[in-house]
Amino acid sequence: MASMRHVHALILCAAAALLAGCAGPRLVESDVSSYSSLTALPSPPTYRFERLPSQQAHAAAYAAIEAQAEAALARVGLRRDDTQPRLIALLGAEGGYAAPRNWPYYGPDPFYGRWGWGLGYGGRWGMSASWMMDAPPTLYHRKVSLMLRDAASGQVVYETSAVYEDVWTRDPAIYGVLFDQALTGFPQPPRGQRTVRTEMLPATAQPQPAAAPTR
Structure with a gap:
């Protein structure tokens, strides 16, 4: 996970963004895993x-999550049709936040907590707290998932x-970016699995075209 590999770099980037007034675009880099048996856009392209x-x-x-997914599906050529769907779409979304496990002020076995909510398969719930006086930065976790089934x-x-x-x-x-x-x-x-990067404008929350996936 990018957060665990580069948490110190992320902290520095966050500080730089705050000093700059968060005026510039920010990079959203996610781990994407996809599996498909489709050979072309379904006909009709409805769901x-x-x-x-x-x-x-x-x-x-x-x-709210569904609306963002619907917009993303439209951008790849799929159209929502509740009466004559070719595909059935099942969404998942989850979010949470915690302290980074490898925050430098922690000892070798830190107390690690996460607050979260989930919508769909794979969601999780929980709550805990740290007694650390020198609080680390908050690490936000976001995940979306999509499953398409043939309606017939x-x-x-x-x-x-x-x-x-x-x-x-x-x-x-x-969530729309994801x-x-x-x-x-x-x-x-x-x-x-692959890595996909997108520049997101914080003022408008509108994503720019995704860069080419990288391994």
Whole structure:
């Protein structure tokens, strides 16, 4: 995970951004994993969302995530059609925050906590706290996932996810960026895990075109 490999660099970048007034674009770098059996854009390129019972229980929060996913799906050529869908889309989203495990002021076995909420498969809940007086920076964790099934057969034809961690990003628009990154290369993305980078303008929360994926 990028946060664990480069936490000190992230802290320096966060400090630099604060000194600059957060005026410039920021880089969103996520770990994307995709698997697809599609050979082309489905015809017709339509879908509807399916909600799990846990998602129904948090309908207001889920609707905001769903709207960002719908915009990302439209950008790759898929159109929402609740009456005649070719595909069934199941979304997942989770978020949380914690202290970095390898914060330099911690000892060899730090007390590590995470507060979080989840929507979809893979969400998690929990709460804990640290007694450290010299508090480390907050590390934000965000993840989205998308599964597409053929509406007629029920077979899963596309599965993708994007995970992002940083010390200074808690903008709700980050989920839209992550859905865009998760759909990079649709309908035939590189198989397996890769890194995708996107520049995001903090003032408008509008992502710029994603850079070419890197291994």
